[in-house]
Amino acid sequence: xxNPEAVLSSRNVSLWYGETRALNQVSMDIPERQVTAxxxxxxxxxxxxxxxxxxxxxxxSSVKIDGxxxxxxxxxxxxxxxxxxRRVGMVFQKPNxxxxxxxxxxxxxxxxxxxxxxxELDRIAEMSLRRAALWDEVKDRLRxxxxxxxxxxxxxxxxxRALAVGPEVLLMDEPCSALDPVATAKIEDxxxxxxxxxxxxxxxxxxxxxARISDRTAFFLTASLIEYDQTKRIFENPRDKRTEDYITGRxx
Amino acid sequence: MKSVHHGxxxxxxxxxxIAVLLLLVALLTVVFLMLIxxxxxxxxxxxxxxxxxxxxxxxxxxxxxxRTPGYGASRMIYGxxxxxxxxxxxxxxxxxxxxxxxxxxxxxxVREVLKPALETLAIFPSVVxxxxxxxxxxxxxxxxxxxxHGLTALTGVIMLSIMALPTIVSIAExxxxxxxxxxxxxxxxxxxxxxxxxxQVVIPAARSGITASIMLGFGRAIGxxxxxxxxxxxxxxxPVTRVWGVPIPDFLRSVRTLTATIAIEGLDVPWGSLHYHAxxxxxxxxxxxxxxINLLTDxxxxxxxxxx
Numbered sequence: 001x002x003n004p005e006a007v008l009s010s011r012n013v014s015l016w017y018g019e020t021r022a023l024n025q026v027s028m029d030i031p032e033r034q035v036t037a038x039x040x041x042x043x044x045x046x047x048x049x050x051x052x053x054x055x056x057x058x059x060x061s062s063v064k065i066d067g068x069x070x071x072x073x074x075x076x077x078x079x080x081x082x083x084x085x086r087r088v089g090m091v092f093q094k095p096n097x098x099x100x101x102x103x104x105x106x107x108x109x110x111x112x113x114x115x116x117x118x119x120e121l122d123r124i125a126e127m128s129l130r131r132a133a134l135w136d137e138v139k140d141r142l143r144x145x146x147x148x149x150x151x152x153x154x155x156x157x158x159x160x161r162a163l164a165v166g167p168e169v170l171l172m173d174e175p176c177s178a179l180d181p182v183a184t185a186k187i188e189d190x191x192x193x194x195x196x197x198x199x200x201x202x203x204x205x206x207x208x209x210x211a212r213i214s215d216r217t218a219f220f221l222t223a224s225l226i227e228y229d230q231t232k233r234i235f236e237n238p239r240d241k242r243t244e245d246y247i248t249g250r251x252x
Numbered sequence: 253m254k255s256v257h258h259g260x261x262x263x264x265x266x267x268x269x270i271a272v273l274l275l276l277v278a279l280l281t282v283v284f285l286m287l288i289x290x291x292x293x294x295x296x297x298x299x300x301x302x303x304x305x306x307x308x309x310x311x312x313x314x315x316x317x318x319r320t321p322g323y324g325a326s327r328m329i330y331g332x333x334x335x336x337x338x339x340x341x342x343x344x345x346x347x348x349x350x351x352x353x354x355x356x357x358x359x360x361x362v363r364e365v366l367k368p369a370l371e372t373l374a375i376f377p378s379v380v381x382x383x384x385x386x387x388x389x390x391x392x393x394x395x396x397x398x399x400x401h402g403l404t405a406l407t408g409v410i411m412l413s414i415m416a417l418p419t420i421v422s423i424a425e426x427x428x429x430x431x432x433x434x435x436x437x438x439x440x441x442x443x444x445x446x447x448x449x450x451x452q453v454v455i456p457a458a459r460s461g462i463t464a465s466i467m468l469g470f471g472r473a474i475g476x477x478x479x480x481x482x483x484x485x486x487x488x489x490x491p492v493t494r495v496w497g498v499p500i501p502d503f504l505r506s507v508r509t510l511t512a513t514i515a516i517e518g519l520d521v522p523w524g525s526l527h528y529h530a531x532x533x534x535x536x537x538x539x540x541x542x543x544x545i546n547l548l549t550d551x552x553x554x555x556x557x558x559x560x
Binding site for chain 1: 435438439442
């Protein structure tokens with residue numbers, strides 16, 4: 001029933017916020033070490049879908065979920081939530097570093113896991129910042145407040161913070177929507193680099209971005225998954241009329 | 253806005269008139285403040301000239317109506333600080349616990365009862381609280397600690413704590429509540445649980461506001477008069493106990509504060525006497541303390557806003 005090749009699989013996932021249905025019978029398989037983009041108009045359920053994967057939807061007590069979401073070998077509900085969120089990292093729409101130093105931001109998750117040895121923290125902090133393409137810009141001011149960084153740097157810091165705990169999957173919820181074009185290009189390059197090692201799911205309202213960075217694209221509309229295929233196919237030869245209307249800008 | 257055609261100039265003139273009136277009212281406040289401050293200082297001056305500031309701050313003999321008068325206010329200064337320090341030690345952890353509970357943990361119905369209830373505590377007249385302390389708390393303290401009477405520094409501290417609590421809770425809760433939701437989300441997404449998020453993300457992010465809440469609570473406690481006057485006994489002895497020769501504050505003894513001194517002696521002091529001017533010196537000392545505390549609070553609050 002679940003595709004063994006997939007890192008993440010969902011089957012008939014439905015979700016309600018109180019009485020409002022935000023996801024309707026969504027089934028999709030997300031392959032390893034690829035970038036999967038989720039596109040669709042505002043309120044289509046794409047961000048909600050992303051948050052069901054690392055169980056961030058549980059923070060809202062009015063949410064009800066039905067269906068199966070499997071990560072690797074077992075359903076996400078069967079994981080200890082700390083382990084799940086360590087292995088499935090998340091980057092948010094608005095860069096949200098803590099009002100702490102750059103260093104303390106990067107090692108935050110490690111400290112939660114009880115890692116205290118300075119040499120180990122230093123090593124992982126440097127590695128994570130390098131992977132997030134931020135090391136050269138901040139290596140001389142790791143003790144400075146993260147709030148002094150530019151928006152793009154803050155977002156890369158948030159990526160480094162997520163990478164530091166050694167995830168396998170990165171969920172990115174419109175990671176560039178608060179950034180200028182130059183910072184956006186840097187994040188896009190970074191996503192391209194990171195997919196060598198990580199499975200990336202990125203929600204975006206920017207169709208050009210989805211076309212540029214993703215291997216596969218899912219199109220959501222009014223809580224349902226309309227079409228999910230190779231990105232090239234979605235943009236060049238969609239099967240569904242609604243997908244075609246959306247990517248050609250007839251609505252949205 | 254309504255009379256666009258005919259009233260345009262009139263509206264502009266009216267706006268300016270209102271602005272000027274408001275400016276005058278605002279200026280008047282400043283003028284009154286300056287007058288009071290000037291009055292305080294000029295009335296203190298004869299006593300300062302006669303006795304000397306050092307005698308007020310360091311002397312320990314307060315006997316203004318004696319034939320050989322003494323004007324040492326150090327015991328009252330000590331008493332004020334001791335009571336205020338106690339009124340920090342008790343309500344700060346208590347108030348912060350309530351603030352964290354209200355903003356982060358309480359279910360909505362509980363929060364909606366608890367916060368207004370606490371804020372109501374702030375509007376109780378202090379004389380009413382003082383009376384409650386006098387007839388309920390003081391006898392209880394006397395019984396528990398086996399004292400001749402319960403009019404002690406501890407009684408005062410407990411009553412002041414109850415009064416400072418709403419200030420601390422209300423401002424700390426605002427500070428905690430204004431920590432952006434994004435920080436909490438980021439923390440949860442990194443695998444933190446609720447307690448870790450509160451202790452390692454929310455509280456540090458709100459620390460300036462929490463500091464301000466503590467300082468404002470302290471300001472409230474050090475300026476409070478009536479409650480202490482009623483429950484703290486007002487004895488002029490130095491409330492210390494020697495433990496192995498080291499004097500430590502003794503909260504089970506009666507204490508007299510700067511504010512209580514003015515309240516007690518201000519009513520029947522002969523006008524224009526040295527004693528009269530000495531009370532103004534006490535007032536000036538008190539004003540200086542509260543002014544410095546407020547200044548520090550402002551500075552902390554300002555830093556808090558800049559950081560956001």
